[in-house]
Amino acid sequence: MDIRKQFPVLDQYTYLNTAGSGLLTKAAQQWRNSHDIWFLEQGSNFRLHQAAFLQDVRVQLAKFFHTGAENTFLIPNFSFGFTTLLQGLPKKTSFLLIEDDYPSLTFPVLNGGFAYEYVTFDEHIEEKIIDKIKTSQPAVFAFSIVQYISGLQINLEFIKRLKQEFPQLILIADGTQFCGTQDFNFDTSGLDVLVGSNYKWMLGGYGNGYILIKEEIKDQLFNNTATVSLPDVPFLKERSLLSLSFEPGHLDTLNFGTLLQSLYFFEQHGFEKIEQQIKKISTTAKKELGNRGLLSDMRMMQQDNSTIFNIPAQEKLIQKLHDANILFSPRGGGIRFSFHFYNSQADLEKLLEIIDSK
Numbered sequence: 001m002d003i004r005k006q007f008p009v010l011d012q013y014t015y016l017n018t019a020g021s022g023l024l025t026k027a028a029q030q031w032r033n034s035h036d037i038w039f040l041e042q043g044s045n046f047r048l049h050q051a052a053f054l055q056d057v058r059v060q061l062a063k064f065f066h067t068g069a070e071n072t073f074l075i076p077n078f079s080f081g082f083t084t085l086l087q088g089l090p091k092k093t094s095f096l097l098i099e100d101d102y103p104s105l106t107f108p109v110l111n112g113g114f115a116y117e118y119v120t121f122d123e124h125i126e127e128k129i130i131d132k133i134k135t136s137q138p139a140v141f142a143f144s145i146v147q148y149i150s151g152l153q154i155n156l157e158f159i160k161r162l163k164q165e166f167p168q169l170i171l172i173a174d175g176t177q178f179c180g181t182q183d184f185n186f187d188t189s190g191l192d193v194l195v196g197s198n199y200k201w202m203l204g205g206y207g208n209g210y211i212l213i214k215e216e217i218k219d220q221l222f223n224n225t226a227t228v229s230l231p232d233v234p235f236l237k238e239r240s241l242l243s244l245s246f247e248p249g250h251l252d253t254l255n256f257g258t259l260l261q262s263l264y265f266f267e268q269h270g271f272e273k274i275e276q277q278i279k280k281i282s283t284t285a286k287k288e289l290g291n292r293g294l295l296s297d298m299r300m301m302q303q304d305n306s307t308i309f310n311i312p313a314q315e316k317l318i319q320k321l322h323d324a325n326i327l328f329s330p331r332g333g334g335i336r337f338s339f340h341f342y343n344s345q346a347d348l349e350k351l352l353e354i355i356d357s358k
Contacts, residue, residue, distance in 0.1 A: 003269060003341070003342060004342050004344070005026075006025040006026050006027065006265075006342075007023045007024075007025065007026075007342050008026070009023055010023075010342060012325065013325045013326070013327045014324070014325060014326040014327065014347050014350050014351065015327050015342070015343070015347075016326060016327060016328050016337040016338060016339065016343065016347065016351065017327040017328050017329055017337075017338060018200055018201060018307070018338045018339070018340040019148065019177060019200060019307070019308050019329060019336060019338035020200075020327075020329040020336075020338075021199060021200065022180075022199055022200045022201060022202065022203040022204070022340070023203060023340075023342065024203070024205060024258075025203065025261065025262070025265055027261055027264075027265060028203075028205065028258050028261040028262060028265070031257065031258070031261050032254060032257070032258060035253065035254055035257055036254070047253070050251075050253050053253055053257070054074060054251055054253065054256060055069070056260065057074060057256045057257070057259060057260050058072045058073075058074060060260055060263045060264075061074075061210055061259070061263065062212075063263075064263055064266070064271075065179075065184060065185070065186040065194070065210075065212060066184070066185040066186060066187055066188075067185075067186040067187050067212055068187075071186075071212055071213055071214065071215065072210060072211075072212055073210070073211045073212075073213070073242065073243065073246040073247055074208065074209075074210065074246075074247055074251055074256055075195075075208075075209045075210065075211050075246055075247070076207055076208065076209060076252075076255075077197045077207070077208075077209045078104060078105075078174060078176050078195050078196050078197040078209050079104040079108075080209070081195045081209055081210075081211040081246060082104065082105060082108060082172075082174070082195050083108045084245055084246055085172070085193065085195065085211065085221070086108055086109065086112050086114070087222075087245075088221035088222040088223075088245060089114075089139075089140070089220075089221070090223075091112075091113065091114070092115075093114055093115075093139045093140055094114065094115040094116065094117075094136070094137075094138045094139050094140070095109050095114050095115065095116040095117075095138055095139070095140045095141070095142055096116070096117055096118075096119065096129070096132050096133065096136070096138040096140070096141045096142070097109060097116055097117070097118050097119075097142060097143070098118065098119055098120075098121050098125075098143050098144070098147070099118040099119065099120045099121070100121070100147070100149065100332075101143060101144050101147065101148075101174075102144050102147075102148050102174060102176070102177075104174075105142060105143075105144060105174050109142065116138075117132060117136055117138065119132055121147060121150070121152050121298075122298060123297075123298055123301065125154075126155065126158050129141065129162070130162075130165075133162075133166055133169060138169070139169070139170060140169070140170045140171075140172055141162070141169055141170070141171055141172070142172040142173075142174075143172075143173060143174070144173070144174040144176070144177060144178075145173050145174065145175055145177070145178035145179075146177040146178045146181075146306045146307075146308060147177075147308075148176075148177050148308070148331070149310060149331045149332035149334075149336070150296070150298075150299060150308070150310055150332070151299060151306045151307070151308030151309055151310060151336075151338075152298060152299060152302060152306070153178070153302065153304040153305075153306040154173075154304075155303075155304050156189065156304070159171060159173075159189060159190045159191065160188075160189065160190040161190075162190065163190035163191075164190070170192050170193070170217060170220075171190060171191045171192050171193070172191070172192065172193040172194075172195070173191050173193070173194050173195070174195055174196060175194050175195065175196035176196040176197045176200055176209075177200060177201070177306070177308065178196075178201070178306070179194075179196050179201060179202060180198075180200065180201030180202040180203065181201050181275070181278050181306070181307050181340075182275050182278070182279070183271060183272070183275055186212050187214075191212075191214070192213070192214050192216070192217045193211065193212065193213050193214070193217065194210070194211070194212040195209070195210070195211045195212075196209055196210055197209040198210065198259050198262070201307070201340065202259065202262060203262040203265070204255075204258055204259035204262045205255060205258040205259065205262075206255070207252055207254075207255035208252075208255040208256050208258065208259045211246055213242065218242060221242065221245075222241055222242070222245055230244065231244075274341045275341075277341040278307060278339070278340060278341050279305070281339045281341075281343050281344075281345070281347075281348065282305055282306070282307045282339050283305055284345070284348060285309060285337070285339055285348055286299075286300070286305055286309065288348065288352055289309055289311060292352075292355065292356075294311040294312065294355070295309060295310075295311065307338050307339050307340065308336060308337075308338045309336070309337050309338070310331060310332060310334040310335065310336045310337075311334055311335050311337070311355075312334055312335075313330065313333060313334050313335050317335070317354070317355065318330075318335065320354050320357065321335070321351075321354055324350065324354050326350065326351060326354065337351065
C-alpha cells in the first residue's frame with residue numbers, strides 16, 4: 001500500500017511543513033463525515049456513549065506513550081493544558097526556561113508572575129542547565145523537547161540523568177514538535193509532565209491535545225485551589241480534581257475522535273516502520289543541507305536528529321520555493337523545513353534542486 005495516497009495534499013504540493021501543521025488522512029476524513037452524519041440523524045443520542053468513547057481515546061493515547069490511562073488527560077491544546085498546570089502550582093514556584101523557546105510555554109510563566117531564569121541553547125546546554133539548577137535551585141525546569149525554530153533537541157538520556165541527580169526538580173516538557181516522530185516511553189523518560197498539541201506530528205487535527213502526569217507529582221498539583229468539596233452529582237461524582245481541572249466541560253468527540261483515527265493509523269501501519277522512515281529522510285536531509293553549509297554548527301553537531309531544519313532566508317529562494325509549490329514556514333528569520341514519514345527522497349531532491357539553482 002502506498003501510504004502517501006492517504007494524503008491528497010501531496011498530489012498538489014511538496015509538503016515540508018508538518019512543523020506548522022500535520023496532514024489529515026483520508027480515513028480520518030471519512031470517519032469525521034460519518035461522525036457528523038451520526039449527529040445530524042441522532043441528535044443527543046449520539047452523545048449517549050461519549051464517556052466510554054473518550055475513555056477509549058485516553059487508553060489508546062496512553063498505550064502510544066507507554067503509560068497508564070489514569071495518568072492521561074485530554075485537553076484542547078498545549079496552551080490550555082500548560083496554563084492550567086501553572087494554576088495548580090504555588091505562586092512561589094521558580095522556573096528554569098530555555099531562551100527563545102515556544103512563546104506558549106514561556107509567556108504564561110512570565111505573565112503568571114513566577115520567578116524564572118533562562119539558559120541559552122548552545123553546545124554547552126547540558127552543563128548550563130546543571131549549573132543553573134545547582135546555583136539557582138529552581139523548582140521546575142520547563143522546556144520543549146524540540147525547539148520550534150531551530151530544530152535543536154534536548155537529549156532524552158540527559159533528561160533521565162537530570163531526574164536521577166535532582167529528583168525533587170519537576171520536569172515539564174512540551175512534546176508538540178517531538179511526539180509522533182519517534183517511540184517515546186513516558187513512564188521511563190524522567191519527565192514528570194508531558195504536554196502537547198496533536199495537530200502536528202501526531203496528525204490528530206486541531207482542537208485536541210494531551211497532558212500526561214506522573215503519579216508522584218499529582219498530589220503536588222492544585223493543593224490549595226479547591227476551597228469546596230468536589231461535585232457529587234451523578235455525572236461528575238467519579239471525577240478527580242485533576243480531571244475536573246484539565247477536562248472541564250464538554251470534550252469534543254469529533255476532535256478527539258480524529259486523534260483516535262490517527263492512533264489507529266499509526267498502529268495499522270506499524271509505528272516502528274514510520275519512525276524508521278522519519279529517521280531515514282531526516283538524516284539524509286541533515287547531511288545534504290549541512291554539506292551545503294546551510295545549517296548551524298550546533299545543528300550539525302547534535303546527535304539527536306529532529307525532523308526540523310532552518311536555513312538562511314533569501315528573498316529569491318523564497319519566491320522559487322513558492323513557485324515550485326513547496327510548503328514551508330518562515331521562522332526566526334530563516335526558512336523552516338520539516339520532514340515526516342510521508343515525505344519521500346523525491347521531495348528532498350526537489351528541495352535541493354531549488355536550493356542549488358542559481
